[in-house]
Amino acid sequence: MFSDINKRRDVERKVKEEGRLPPGQSATLKFPVLHYGPIPTFDPSTWDFKVWGEVEEPAYWDWEAFQKLPRTSVKMDIHCVTRWSKFDTTWEGVSLKALVQAGLIRLKSSAAYLVQHCEYGYTTNMPLSVAMGDNFLMATHFNGEPLTPDHGFPLRGVVGKILGRDDLKDVYLWKGGKWLRGLEFTQNDQPGFWERAGYHNEADIWLEQRTQGY
Ligand SMILES: Nc1nc2c(c(=O)[nH]1)N[C@H]1C(S)=C(S)[C@@H](COP(=O)(O)O)O[C@H]1N2
Ligand SMILES: [Mo]
Secondary structure, eight states: OHHHHHHHHHHHHHHHHTTOSOTTOEEOSSOOOOOSSOOOOOOTTTOEEEEEESBSSOEEEEHHHHHTSOOEEEEEEEEOTTSEEEEEEEEEEEEHHHHHHTTSSOBOTTOOEEEEEEGGGOEEEEEHHHHTSTTEEEEEEETTEEOOGGGTTTOEEEEOBOTTOTTSOOBOGGGSOBSEEEEEEESSOOOOHHHHTTBOSSOBTTTTOOBSOO
């Protein structure tokens, strides 16, 4: 539809003027789906969430217990390395920073990196400083609705840019693992699925850290 095309152009012009369009990106009004492999099924009676590694004690929550964790909502712009950006997306779920502040996860001082562990063995890594930012969320809801299966239902990591929070590090969306099942804290960096496949380890969207060695 012509009106959709015009609307997309208007949004792109606006975010560009506002300095919100990272280099090499274009705005989309759609919500593309990107992942490797099949979409897992969800069974609330067997789903669980584990936290292990450099923590004082491992944590374990089943689906019911996970619902009782403190919840946070955050508005962000999300940026995929395949060059689409989606603006003003609202996510709701559980923040790692909030869990740590509430003493629900007790990190050892040796914890320096986070590995997100997802269904089918997908992993992605980031420094603890990035994972503890307000722009990393373990999300159950997108724009007020539960996630759809293709976007990571029932739980996914999501990372993006919070307007005005220039103190935070902004990384590409692959650093948010869909169908998230656990967090591992490590002393040493452990490149994840796309990072081992040639994507950049740090993934800064403003520096266009897309791939390694090209
Ligand atoms: N489990 C899993 N999570 C994943 C991926 C994947 O292949 N598997 N791909 C990542 C990539 S490359 C992107 S851009 C985002 C896309 O999220 P979306 O499909 O909700 O847009 O998911 C990320 N999370
Ligand atoms: Mo991506």
